[in-house]
Amino acid sequence: xxxxFIKMLALTALLVGSxxxxxxxxxxxxxxxxxxxxxxxxxxxxxxxxxxxxxxxxGIEFRDFEPNSETQYEQALKRFARRRxxxxxxxxxxxxxxxxxxxxxxxxxxxTVIDAVIDLxxxxxxxxxxxxxxxxxxxxxxxxxxxxxxxxxxxxxxPLIRRFQVGYDQGVRFVRDDIEFIENYVGTTPSAWNDPxxxxxxxxxxxxxxxxxxxxxxxxxxxxxxxxxxxxxxxxIGVDSNQNHVQPGFVLTSMLKRVDLAVEQAMQQxxxxxxxxxxxxxxxxxxxxxxxxxxxxASLITDEMKQRLEEARAKIISGEIAVADVEGSNExx
Amino acid sequence: MEFLVDILLLSDSTLRVAGPLILAALAGLxxxxxxxVDIGLEGKMLAAAFAAASAxxxxxxxxxxxxxxxxxxxxxxxxxxYVSINQRxxxxxxxxxxxxxxxxxxxxLANAWFSRGGQTPLLPSEARFTEITLPFxxxxxxxxxxxxxxxxxxxxxxxxxxxxxxxxxxxxxxxxKTRFGLRLRAVGENPEAVDTAGISVTLLRYQAMIIAGILCxxxxxxxxxxxxxxxxxxxxxxxxxxxxxxxxxxxxxxxPTLLACLLFAFVDALQGRLQGVALPLVGEIPVQFxxxxxxxxxxxxxxxxxxxMEAPKASGIPYEKxx
Numbered sequence: 001x002x003x004x005f006i007k008m009l010a011l012t013a014l015l016v017g018s019x020x021x022x023x024x025x026x027x028x029x030x031x032x033x034x035x036x037x038x039x040x041x042x043x044x045x046x047x048x049x050x051x052x053x054x055x056x057x058x059g060i061e062f063r064d065f066e067p068n069s070e071t072q073y074e075q076a077l078k079r080f081a082r083r084r085x086x087x088x089x090x091x092x093x094x095x096x097x098x099x100x101x102x103x104x105x106x107x108x109x110x111x112t113v114i115d116a117v118i119d120l121x122x123x124x125x126x127x128x129x130x131x132x133x134x135x136x137x138x139x140x141x142x143x144x145x146x147x148x149x150x151x152x153x154x155x156x157x158x159p160l161i162r163r164f165q166v167g168y169d170q171g172v173r174f175v176r177d178d179i180e181f182i183e184n185y186v187g188t189t190p191s192a193w194n195d196p197x198x199x200x201x202x203x204x205x206x207x208x209x210x211x212x213x214x215x216x217x218x219x220x221x222x223x224x225x226x227x228x229x230x231x232x233x234x235x236x237i238g239v240d241s242n243q244n245h246v247q248p249g250f251v252l253t254s255m256l257k258r259v260d261l262a263v264e265q266a267m268q269q270x271x272x273x274x275x276x277x278x279x280x281x282x283x284x285x286x287x288x289x290x291x292x293x294x295x296x297x298a299s300l301i302t303d304e305m306k307q308r309l310e311e312a313r314a315k316i317i318s319g320e321i322a323v324a325d326v327e328g329s330n331e332x333x
Numbered sequence: 334m335e336f337l338v339d340i341l342l343l344s345d346s347t348l349r350v351a352g353p354l355i356l357a358a359l360a361g362l363x364x365x366x367x368x369x370v371d372i373g374l375e376g377k378m379l380a381a382a383f384a385a386a387s388a389x390x391x392x393x394x395x396x397x398x399x400x401x402x403x404x405x406x407x408x409x410x411x412x413x414x415y416v417s418i419n420q421r422x423x424x425x426x427x428x429x430x431x432x433x434x435x436x437x438x439x440x441x442l443a444n445a446w447f448s449r450g451g452q453t454p455l456l457p458s459e460a461r462f463t464e465i466t467l468p469f470x471x472x473x474x475x476x477x478x479x480x481x482x483x484x485x486x487x488x489x490x491x492x493x494x495x496x497x498x499x500x501x502x503x504x505x506x507x508x509x510k511t512r513f514g515l516r517l518r519a520v521g522e523n524p525e526a527v528d529t530a531g532i533s534v535t536l537l538r539y540q541a542m543i544i545a546g547i548l549c550x551x552x553x554x555x556x557x558x559x560x561x562x563x564x565x566x567x568x569x570x571x572x573x574x575x576x577x578x579x580x581x582x583x584x585x586x587x588x589p590t591l592l593a594c595l596l597f598a599f600v601d602a603l604q605g606r607l608q609g610v611a612l613p614l615v616g617e618i619p620v621q622f623x624x625x626x627x628x629x630x631x632x633x634x635x636x637x638x639x640x641x642m643e644a645p646k647a648s649g650i651p652y653e654k655x656x
Contacts, residue, residue, distance in 0.1 A: 035450075035451075037444045037448055037449070037450045037451065038448075039448040039449065039450075040448075040449055040450025040451075040452075042450065044450065068441065157620050157621065182609065183608065183609045184605055184608050184609070185608065185620045185624070187624055188620065188621050188624050191567060191570050191571070194565050194566050194567040194568055194570065195568065195570040196561045196565050196568060197350075197556060197560045197561050197568065197570070198570065198601075198605075200560065200561065201346055201349065201350060201601075201602065201605060202605045204346065205342060205346060205602070205605055205606060208342050208345075209342070220452065220565045220566070221565075223452075223455060223561075223562070223563065223565065224561060227455070227561065227562045230458075231464070246455060247455075
């Protein structure tokens with residue numbers, strides 16, 4: 001334990017030392033990841049990609065930090081704020097409380113927090129319209145199902161996940177109204193995000209009851225659903241990042257949350273002076289949510305499906321189709 | 334007919350979920366029967382799940398994974414044994430320490446080795462214990478009822494699930510039919526008597542801890558290489574504690590413990606099935622309530638139906654020779 005601590009200290013020193021050299025420039029952005037590490041093949045990695053794009057575009061270096069526990073959120077925020085960072089981008093709803101506390105003490109530093117809403121004059125909150133992206137993957141499920149039964153598996157039963165379900169349900173019914181819909185929630189506590197065994201069991205039960213496509217909005221538990229799809233020779237729909245590659249051929253598509261775009265935009269705006277505090281909502285018009293299409297699922301999505309999806313996308317953007325939402329989705333939990 | 338299919342599906346799911354639970358409960362049973370309370374089952378399961386997933390992902394062999402899982406779990410068992418046998422420490426504290434340590438260590442190591450947010454890479458089929466089709470399962474699947482039971486319910490589970498069910502009579506035989514088992518039970522009831530007979534209490538308790546470690550290791554490996562396909566932070570999700578409850582509920586005896594595990598697994602499968610289903614008279618039950626169901630049932634059963642439960646007398650008490 002002691003050694004781990006010393007190692008961590010050394011690592012932090014190394015990190016700070018190596019990135020400090022790059023701060024001799026006018027604009028100093030910082031990116032703070034959520035727990036899970038920079039290369040988590042999901043949320044954090046998307047944020048990293050966004051910052052990397054900003055770096056390639058402008059040549060401006062960014063500093064970043066990977067916390068190992070929730071107690072480090074506030075420490076990291078304070079440390080970077082004290083060292084006069086211009087913009088601190090914090091990824092994940094877990095930062096809600098920490099950013100609120102630190103932003104009040106450092107009113108000159110700009111903060112962008114992703115997935116949470118904080119009402120302060122120096123904080124920009126970016127949230128996504130997950131229901132609109134879910135509507136599109138719902139349409140795909142509705143068009144691709146052969147059995148006429150589709151499923152949904154949520155992680156923890158909270159408003160944010162209900163938002164995925166509402167959009168998905170509406171998308172499925174937009175295509176066909178004779179579809180049977182089976183839903184399951186893994187649990188009602190945070191452990192529901194990390195229970196792939198239970199999620200897989202629920203998925204197997206749904207597949208055995210005739211469901212042939214399941215959309216899982218369950219964080220890491222969703223990997224259990226994708227695996228169950230392979231074991232049952234059926235289809236799953238991934239979430240947040242592009243999960244089509246996880247089990248090629250068994251993932252119909254993924255509902256994308258473009259965290260990379262949000263990070264890149266926030267950094268660009270802050271650099272150009274167009275950054276403004278307040279609530280930024282990224283839905284279909286802003287390109288904040290989408291469905292994933294790549295070489296792994298190219299054979300599963302036909303041209304006709306793509307055409308209908310583009311029509312629906314245009315209608316959602318123009319406001320002709322109103323996608324239902326759930327109250328209280330970004331209030332933290 | 335649909336009702337029958339539902340029952341079959343529920344039973345099938347019950348057998349799958351019960352596998353790791355049974356093995357962990359038997360591990361706890363062996364330890365407690367020798368006088369050591371093993372509240373660290375959860376942590377050992379998680380450690381085994383992590384070790385198994387890591388080894389299987391590096392070597393692409395589920396057997397290497399199973400071996401690594403067993404080794405990890407046995408090492409932690411020995412640590413727990415050292416604290417509670419040699420050092421006469423508090424066994425609850427030691428067990429909880431193992432739980433907390435593994436919960437933090439496993440994702441940290443996973444992050445350091447694989448850089449995937451505290452997970453191990455997803456295992457391909459050849460690195461997992463996949464479903465086994467029992468002989469003649471396809472041939473007799475057409476036979477009404479019997480065929481369905483054999484080919485849908487009994488066939489098509491992973492090797493480790495079958496191991497779990499074989500482990501019950503094996504542990505029973507060791508405990509009740511062998512000399513070693515007699516001594517093991519005696520050391521949990523009255524270690525002074527065993528010591529007086531000239532048999533080492535320390536050695537017996539260590540042997541029990543190793544058996545518990547092996548069983549718990551198989552259980553954890555089943556989580557990440559048979560039921561799942563890789564390690565995810567906190568993936569044991571309370572199964573170790575559930576196994577402990579099943580063992581107490583089963584009065585520290587193998588067969589009743591098996592039944593308790595099956596009951597827990599069945600209720601769990603049932604709650605998944607009941608979600609979002611409109612029942613006659615009551616209508617649709619809210620998710621929060623169905624998820625509560627297994628726990629409510631546990632309380633009711635423990636409070637009302639089990640009767641007197643007696644733990645092994647020396648369970649939890651360190652043995653001191655010169656007292």
